Amino acid sequence: MSEAPVAPRPGSADAAGPAPDGRPDPLLTPPRVRTGWRMLPTRVVAMCVVELQKLRHDRTELYTRAVQPALWLLIFGETFTRLKAIPTGGTPYIDYLAPGIIAQSAMFIAIFYGIQIIWERDAGILTKLLVTPTPRAALITGKAFASGVKALIQAVVVIAIAAALGVALTWNPLRLLGVAVAVILGSAFFSCLSMTIAGIVLTRDRLMGIGQAITMPLFFGSSALYPVALMPGWLQAISKANPLSYQVDALRGLLLGTPHHLALDYAVLVLAAAAGITAASSLLGRLAR
Structure with a gap:
């Protein structure tokens, strides 16, 4: 005598199948895992968000780092504007200086970013990240662009201080968007240099x-x-190989409308950021040993 068939339990593997309309039931069919290049953007964004979440718990860094650029503009900028010791082509020196201080403050945030990744190594966090399916390039890129967003917050502070001091800055949205891109790319390079x-x-x-x-x-x-x-001459040669010079040139041209070479500036910044990500990614495994 044959046994009566047993109905599959809800949620079991036997119950999985198409819905009445013929489409897979999303509650019973697991989503396909993203692999290869399709997972890179989401992993980069996830790593960037994780890094930025730290600012919610401790905003002290943002406040303390605003002191140095304010001093540069208030003391150095105001003094040399009165002295007129540096020829800037008719542009008030404090106006000429403001984009350079934006680039400087962004670099100072990014250049010590490697300390954080060493701390993560010592705390065992880096080892856990490396055993996940996330590619090393995505880990580095997420951290690099998180550094860029922190630098962008710092840039907003410097721009606000400069505007309060009467610096003639542009408020064109497209130019300000270009400023944000230049700040993020420059910070990405210097943070990757630090991690390298x-x-x-x-x-x-x-x-x-x-x-x-x-x-x-x-x-x-x-x-x-x-x-x-x-x-x-020797310092000019160094300046031409320094990505910070191209970042400053882009910021100065966008914010003040001075002569610039935006195509070259952005090309150098993109190549520098890509080279930095590649170098830091190749050394990440060595750091975790």
Whole structure:
């Protein structure tokens, strides 16, 4: 005597199948896992959001980092505007300086970003991230663009201070969008440079020493404080190889309307960011050992 068939339980594998209209039942059919290049954008955005969530718990960094650019504009900018010691082609020096201070403050935020990834290594967080399906390039890109968003917040503060001091800035939305892109790309490069150095030196103390050793040469070896034409020949050569110079040129051209080379500036910033992501991604495994 044959046994009566047993009806499948709701939610079991036997119950899975198409809905009455012929389409797969979303409650019973698991979603397909994204693989390859399709998962990269979502993973990058997820990593960026995770990094930015830290600002909700501690906003002290944003307040303290606003002090230095304010001092540069209030003291250095106002003083040299009165002295008229640096020729800027008819542009008031404080106006000329403001885009350079935006780039400087963004670089100073990003250049020590490698300390955070070393801390994550020491806390065991980095090892957990590396065993997930997330590609290393997505991890680095997410962190790099989170650094860019932090720098963008800092740029808004500097622009507000500059506007309060009477700097003649543009308020064209398209130009301000270009400013945001330049700030994010420049910060992405410098944060990746920091993470690359972290993958080489492996310790926070060494990274701090190297970071402090390269920040001021990068800053003074750019067009942030004075025109490139005033530099000696050897410093002009360094300035042309310095991504900060191209970021400053783009910011100055967009915010003040001075002569610029936007196509070259953005091309250099994109290539620098891509090279930085590639280098930092290749050393991420070494850092986690």
